[in-house]
Amino acid sequence: MILNKLSRGFLAVAIGLIAMMSTFAARAEYTLNMTQGVTPISHDLYGLHMLVFWICVVIGLLVFGVMAYSIMHHRKSKGAQAANFHESTTVEIVWTVVPLLILIGIAIPATGTLLDLEDAKTNADITVQVTGIQWKWKYTFVDEDVSFVSSLAQSSRDVVKDPTSNEHYLLEVDNELVLPVGKKIRFLFHSNDVIHSWWVPALAVKQDSIPGFINDSWAIIEKPGIYRGQCAELCGKDHGFMPIVVNAVSEDEYKEWLAGMKAEAAAAASAANEEWSMQDLVARGETVYQANCAACHGPTGAGIPGAFPAMTGSAVVNGDAAGHIDIVVNGKAGTAMAAYKNQLNDVDIAAVITYERNSLGNSVGDTVQPSAIKNAR
Amino acid sequence: MYNETTHDGQAHDEHDDHGPAKGLMRWVTTTNHKDIGTLYLWLAFIMLLYGGSMAMVIRLELFQPGLQWVEPHFFNQMTTMHGLVMVFGAIMPAFVGLANWLIPIMIGAPDMALPRMNNWSFWILPFAFTMLASTTLMEGGAPAFGWTFYAPLSTTFAPDSTDFFIFAVHLMGISSVMGAINVIATILNMRAPGMTLMKMPLFVWTWLITAYLLIAVMPVLAGAVTMMLTDRHFGTSFFDASGGGDPVLFQHVFWFFGHPEVYIMILPAFGIISAIIPTFARKPLFGYSSMVYASASIAILSFMVWAHHMFTVGMPVAGELYFMYATILISVPTGVKVFNWVTTMWKGSMTFETPMLWALGFIVMFTIGGLSGLMLGVAPVDTQYHDTYFVVAHFHYVLVTGALYSIIAAFYYWVPKWTGHMYDETLGKIHFWWSTIAVNVLFFPQHFIGLAGMPRRIPDYALQFAEFNMISSIGGFAFGLAQVFFLYIIIKTIKGGKKATDRVWEGATGLEFEELPSPPPYHSFTVAPQVK
Numbered sequence: 001m002i003l004n005k006l007s008r009g010f011l012a013v014a015i016g017l018i019a020m021m022s023t024f025a026a027r028a029e030y031t032l033n034m035t036q037g038v039t040p041i042s043h044d045l046y047g048l049h050m051l052v053f054w055i056c057v058v059i060g061l062l063v064f065g066v067m068a069y070s071i072m073h074h075r076k077s078k079g080a081q082a083a084n085f086h087e088s089t090t091v092e093i094v095w096t097v098v099p100l101l102i103l104i105g106i107a108i109p110a111t112g113t114l115l116d117l118e119d120a121k122t123n124a125d126i127t128v129q130v131t132g133i134q135w136k137w138k139y140t141f142v143d144e145d146v147s148f149v150s151s152l153a154q155s156s157r158d159v160v161k162d163p164t165s166n167e168h169y170l171l172e173v174d175n176e177l178v179l180p181v182g183k184k185i186r187f188l189f190h191s192n193d194v195i196h197s198w199w200v201p202a203l204a205v206k207q208d209s210i211p212g213f214i215n216d217s218w219a220i221i222e223k224p225g226i227y228r229g230q231c232a233e234l235c236g237k238d239h240g241f242m243p244i245v246v247n248a249v250s251e252d253e254y255k256e257w258l259a260g261m262k263a264e265a266a267a268a269a270s271a272a273n274e275e276w277s278m279q280d281l282v283a284r285g286e287t288v289y290q291a292n293c294a295a296c297h298g299p300t301g302a303g304i305p306g307a308f309p310a311m312t313g314s315a316v317v318n319g320d321a322a323g324h325i326d327i328v329v330n331g332k333a334g335t336a337m338a339a340y341k342n343q344l345n346d347v348d349i350a351a352v353i354t355y356e357r358n359s360l361g362n363s364v365g366d367t368v369q370p371s372a373i374k375n376a377r
Numbered sequence: 378m379y380n381e382t383t384h385d386g387q388a389h390d391e392h393d394d395h396g397p398a399k400g401l402m403r404w405v406t407t408t409n410h411k412d413i414g415t416l417y418l419w420l421a422f423i424m425l426l427y428g429g430s431m432a433m434v435i436r437l438e439l440f441q442p443g444l445q446w447v448e449p450h451f452f453n454q455m456t457t458m459h460g461l462v463m464v465f466g467a468i469m470p471a472f473v474g475l476a477n478w479l480i481p482i483m484i485g486a487p488d489m490a491l492p493r494m495n496n497w498s499f500w501i502l503p504f505a506f507t508m509l510a511s512t513t514l515m516e517g518g519a520p521a522f523g524w525t526f527y528a529p530l531s532t533t534f535a536p537d538s539t540d541f542f543i544f545a546v547h548l549m550g551i552s553s554v555m556g557a558i559n560v561i562a563t564i565l566n567m568r569a570p571g572m573t574l575m576k577m578p579l580f581v582w583t584w585l586i587t588a589y590l591l592i593a594v595m596p597v598l599a600g601a602v603t604m605m606l607t608d609r610h611f612g613t614s615f616f617d618a619s620g621g622g623d624p625v626l627f628q629h630v631f632w633f634f635g636h637p638e639v640y641i642m643i644l645p646a647f648g649i650i651s652a653i654i655p656t657f658a659r660k661p662l663f664g665y666s667s668m669v670y671a672s673a674s675i676a677i678l679s680f681m682v683w684a685h686h687m688f689t690v691g692m693p694v695a696g697e698l699y700f701m702y703a704t705i706l707i708s709v710p711t712g713v714k715v716f717n718w719v720t721t722m723w724k725g726s727m728t729f730e731t732p733m734l735w736a737l738g739f740i741v742m743f744t745i746g747g748l749s750g751l752m753l754g755v756a757p758v759d760t761q762y763h764d765t766y767f768v769v770a771h772f773h774y775v776l777v778t779g780a781l782y783s784i785i786a787a788f789y790y791w792v793p794k795w796t797g798h799m800y801d802e803t804l805g806k807i808h809f810w811w812s813t814i815a816v817n818v819l820f821f822p823q824h825f826i827g828l829a830g831m832p833r834r835i836p837d838y839a840l841q842f843a844e845f846n847m848i849s850s851i852g853g854f855a856f857g858l859a860q861v862f863f864l865y866i867i868i869k870t871i872k873g874g875k876k877a878t879d880r881v882w883e884g885a886t887g888l889e890f891e892e893l894p895s896p897p898p899y900h901s902f903t904v905a906p907q908v909k
Binding site: 031032033034035044045048049052053056059060063064066067070071074075076077080081082083084085086087088091092095096099100103106107110111113114115117118134159160161162163164166167168169170171189193194195197199201204205206207208210211212213215216228229230231232233234235236237238239240241304305306307334335336 | 442443444445449450453515516517518521522523527529530533534536537618619622623624625658659660661662663664665666667689690691694697698701702705706708709712713715716719720721722723724725726727728729737740741744745748749751752755756757758760761763764765825828829830832833834835836837838839840841
């Protein structure tokens with residue numbers, strides 16, 4: 001009997017609310033909602049998201065509808081007399097079993113999508129190793145001998161006080177990851193220090209990069225374009241400042257880009273054999289310092305007392321060049337100081353060391369040549 | 378109305394007990410469950426304002442894109458301390474305070490079973506939180522690795538103050554376990570004759586279950602922080618891959634504590650709502666026994682779903698499938714609870730005093746948080762939700778408009794009983810509507826920015842998130858101010874107000890309303906009442 005009355009109430013409310021819902025549907029797009037993305041998985045995830053979302057909306061509106069009806073009509077001020085029913089096994093069974101059936105309806109498509117999502121191993125065309133480093137990403141094309149570090153673009157660093165003029169503020173990098181469309185790309189994730197998480201919403205890839213582990217994920221990008229993302233796992237001070245930019249291009253452009261990267265690496269290797277002037281090293285070192293060192297040691301070398309040591313007046317910087325080279329090349333175990341031999345080439349390391357010794361309030365007066373770095377590796 | 382025996386008993390007692398001691402020492406040395414309940418509630422309120430002020434710093438920095446107010450390192454300290462203080466300082470002590478005040482007078486006991494331990498379990502906490510708060514002033518700053526303190530960010534890469542954090546967590550754990558032992562001992566041993574388990578108010582039931590959860594998981598948390606400590610100082614490598622350890626192990630251990638912890642913070646809330654809704658609907662709670670079974674099912678399931686916080690760490694597919702199924706299964710008993718409350722209201726004779734408003738607000742907004750929880754439980758889509766503001770919105774809907782709303786509802790519902798004074802009804806209603814509008818302006822837009830791709834725990838964001846963040850911040854400031862207004866209401870009610878009747882509410886039931894005056898004597902139920 002109770003069930004009858006209840007279901008009549010539910011029905012009346014449901015019809016009214018479903019009519020209301022259809023007017024909202026048109027607006028639930030774009031910046032309010034999840035991206036549909038540009039990979040097969042991202043489309044599946046969007047579909048599953050919308051399915052579960054609408055199920056939740058219907059359940060929510062049914063529950064709130066009955067509540068609203070009850071609040072309107074079963075109030076003392078309208079002379080409502082309290083009924084005394086307080087138990088019904090039938091009703092309890094119904095509202096245990098019906099939600100269970102709805103859940104099974106969700107679990108079936110979710111299981112299929114999850115199995116696809118996790119299928120990174122089969123038929124990959126290109127493998128990219130992604131290494132999380134406080135606070136930048138290193139990309140290595142495993143079969144191509146191409147490797148580079150990608151960090152927040154200087155044009156974003158320059159405007160942190162008032163970024164409104166920069167359209168892609170915090171979502172732009174110095175070196176974009178270029179990938180071909182239409183190929184199955186397998187990503188391998190790894191970390192040098194703490195846990196990071198590589199997330200590009202349009203590719204529907206979010207995977208933690210963890211020290212000591214290799215995780216994987218995959219994407220087939222359907223459309224050329226620039227796709228932006230960010231680190232999603234709190235990884236220390238500049239967690240909010242390590243963006244990801246994927247530039248998806250045609251296969252020919254990708255090949256061209258790879259050739260360019262290889263030529264650049266060859267040029268850098270031959271530059272390492274030259275003798276550099278102090279002026280050139282300091283000029284180059286400043287750029288390298290601001291991109292790699294300033295986050296912890298400060299743009300002026302002041303550091304953060306108690307957390308990160310200052311460069312200005314530092315015993316290492318003002319001491320013997322060999323000790324300075326060692327700490328930059330090999331890092332310092334047990335601290336946040338990374339081994340830069342894995343991130344920077346000989347010229348850049350030599351430049352940044354020379355810059356630190358002759359700038360930021362220090363004036364040791366010597367130069368460190370790229371050849372010294374080569375020997376220290 | 379209280380019976381002859383109780384009267385005689387209390388008159389007799391006055392010979393050897395003269396009520397509370399005078400002055401400050403009353404509060405330091407007290408073993409009285411009402412005093413200790415009051416102390417817990419005040420501590421929780423102070424921590425709410427402290428944790429809330431850190432939320433204000435967070436919302437201020439996020440008011441517009443760019444870095445205007447604080448440095449990223451300090452911002453991370455704020456998010457970390459805000460989470461720790463709210464979870465361990467505000468919500469948990471508030472529920473323990475309510476348990477202290479209410480469980481003895483609900484089951485007809487003279488006091489908690491272990492009154493001296495009760496004193497100790499409270500007085501540990503001010504020291505623990507002073508120590509935790511002091512880290513903000515230390516060189517290198519407070520812990521800045523999030524309230525979930527994932528290794529290795531919290532071990533190898535953490536500031537020195539982390540050791541103070543570890544010791545503070547140990548103290549909080551000891552306090553919680555002692556509180557839980559006390560609750561279990563009280564409920565199992567001190568019920569009045571006739572108060573069978575299945576006659577207990579649901580608040581007592583949910584707290585009994587919560588106490589078992591606390592005893593089961595607080596030692597796990599203590600283990601996690603102890604492993605951190607030995608990793609930091611004694612050369613072990615539990616969480617350090619380069620020494621053969623496993624950073625993901627930390628997350629498994631943490632969430633094995635952390636997920637039951639979520640239910641520790643919501644089960645007592647279910648008990649409170651199950652007391653308030655029937656009173657103002659003037660109709661008995663629908664499905665009492667199914668509510669008990671649903672609470673127990675939720676508690677048991679809560680141990681088996683922890684890794685749904687970790688869908689992106691690279692678990693085997695079979696593990697992800699299992700944790701997805703188990704997680705969405707929890708929505709069944711939770712749904713049963715919501716349906717029971719709604720059916721309790723159905724065909725009632727409702728009035729809408731302040732406690733009822735907060736309880737109704739709880740049901741609506743907790744359901745919203747529960748439904749977004751169902752969405753998060755679907756493992757493949759969690760790829761897009763995980764660690765975004767969608768998650769932030771979800772857990773603030775269940776913890777602020779869920780747990781905190783139930784605590785405020787409980788305050789308005791029982792404060793006339795505790796103090797003998799009615800609160801100011803108009804102010805209470807203003808407090809409710811002000812808070813409810815503000816909290817939705819604060820948290821609802823966070824669903825949108827999360828879906829649009831804004832990660833959590835970032836001090837600065839891309840321009841496309843600017844509008845919703847500004848709206849959210851405005852809601853945040855308004856909600857914060859509303860709780861300062863609440864402080865005024867609390868003080869006003871304690872100082873005076875209309876005399877409350879013994880029954881307080883027309884539809885109120887239970888020993889505390891039917892057998893005790895308002896306010897109850899310092900020592901109540903020195904002779905046990907008979908429950909029919």
